[in-house]
Amino acid sequence: MAAIATLKDLYETLSPGLPGAGAAGLDRLRADGYARFLADGIPTPKVEGWKYTNLRDLAGVSLAPAQGAANTDLALPSVAPGETHRLVFVDGRFNAALSAVGTLPQGVTLDSLRGLIEASPAYAAEVLDRFPAPKSDTGLRVGPNPGRGQALGLVGLNGAFLAEGAVLTVGEGVTLAQPVEFVFIATAADGAWHPRLLIDVAAGAKVTVAEHHVARGGGATFANIVSGVRVGEGAILRHAKFQEEAETALHLASVTATVAASGTYETFVLTTGGRLARTDVQVRLEGPGASTRVSGAYGVDGSRHADFTSLIDHVAANCTSREVVKGVIDGRGRAVFQGKIIVRPDAQKTDGHQLNRALLLSDTAEIDAKPELEIYADDVKCSHGATAGELDEEALFYLRARGIPADTARALLIAAFLDEVAEEIGDERLRAYAMARIQERIGRLTGITVDTDVPVLGE
């Protein structure tokens, strides 16, 4: 593959110039990443987990890290403008001028990975090693599970150029009142970024994280994001990602999270941008009573492609998981949902639910849904469901029979369909922002702005 041949040159040329080059720990991490990429390459549809998402478009895209623009005059998306701790990356490169960490409570650190490496490569390597690495294999003996979920070649590629990203640590028992935001802005016509996002929430701590991926004039860029998440005992992490890049962008993300006893990891992913966007989420519920809520909403039209792939691994007993993913597909758009729930032998009293619903607005829209349950314990409650359908004709007529024009009626029903997913979001700032972004996207899709600005009764 051409990409691999040119990558050798790239890696050899660029790695001496990466921050912390020469420090043993970082050199090892980058070399491991590079070796992994050489071994696994870019996943092809022959790999089970990539059967429905073909990365052939990557062949025409530069994998080299973009240089990053010094632009400081960019509109920043925010779930709570002026009231967040934010790190901003322009074309993948940390931008200190646009960032605003603000005052952090004691026990909380928020750093750009580049900054951390420049300050102490050894410490940065130690931090990087602390986070769970994605695995291609669930380690279960029963049945083959090759390459399910995350593609290690892409994770390796991210590791080979390890330099950018963010590290958030929240110390024991600390509640961070303001959300933390990671903002990625694409301004370049092309170029790649390989950020590493690491979130460590210690026992009893609470934090909300919003991740934005937007374009401000960006073109055929490639974001290859690897995230590591650790949720400690009784800790709560509410995490939302808003993927709203240009329609020519490629976006591949892999999130690996572990949750300790009685901890909660909530993650929501909005996918409305990119010609191809995939988010892979793996959550391991490792301690008794841990829980996770995984939800996603997507909208694809034209010939765009969105993929939501998840693996929820119930390792310990008494854990709960709830997954709801819904999307709207128009034109020749295509969406993929792959959701697997594993219940390991010790994970008795597991409560796991999964739901995937797709709304098809055209005859050429396509959804490939693959829900899977793999259960090795006997005392569990698990369910899954997948549906694909059109807009409800009866509902449409009911709205029109009250004077609502057909286009507005459609927009209302689409918004209602997606708003239901946003209801899954526990943090109200994230939820309100998700709903607003969904409305905005529907507005662009249908040309109709739905007015839901009706005050709550009783106010």
Place this chain on the structure above:
Amino acid sequence: MLEIKNLHATVDGKEILKGINLTINPGEVHAIMGPNGSGKSTLSYVLSGRDGYEVTEGSVTFQGKDLLAMEAEERAAEGVFLAFQYPVEIPGVSNTTFLKTALNAVRKHKGLPELDAMQFLKLIRAKAKALNMNDDMIKRAVNVGFSGGEKKRNDILQMAMLEPSFAILDETDSGLDIDALKLVADGVNSLRSPERSMLVITHYQRLLSYIVPDHVHVLAYGKIVRSGGKELALELEAKGYAEFGSPEAA
């Protein structure tokens, strides 16, 4: 107000309405009664503009305009209202969002200024109170989790908000117990006025004791076979529809 002339309509190629003639003047309440399968619901859908009902012959004139040339939403904006036999549940769309969007679309069509959120709320609260509907019901998703009676009341609330000049009540009594029926009938009666006409479609006479019509028509197998005053409803209740024949005879 409404003039139906020789109306023929088909569903999936099958002729259901076979030449209906009916004139409704302003302020009049007409009842259409008939056996199951006579075409009552088809008539209500044809008048309200539902897709899938093809008019093959005849005309419907509403306030001097060709009703059949209009889209469903246009008919509603012109003042035609259909109270559904089975009001539809719409998860995710609140009653307030739904009604505000509808009311403002209708007002815009009439050249009236749109209501802002506070004006709207004031209005819906007043109208809902008269129908014994609380705040919780009006902010919930449209008809989701509503009992049969609540759904019908919700439809009448919509009618009270939109103030149509012609309302079709399709089997409004179906699925209602006597208390719910009275409540709905009171709501409808409060909307009776010299400018507003109604077409009440029902299988049973029961509803007509509460919403007393000026004229009663019998629809059987696609045609109006008999017309009379309100006493006709009582006669039908006593004798049934047997004398109006079977589909084969039509």
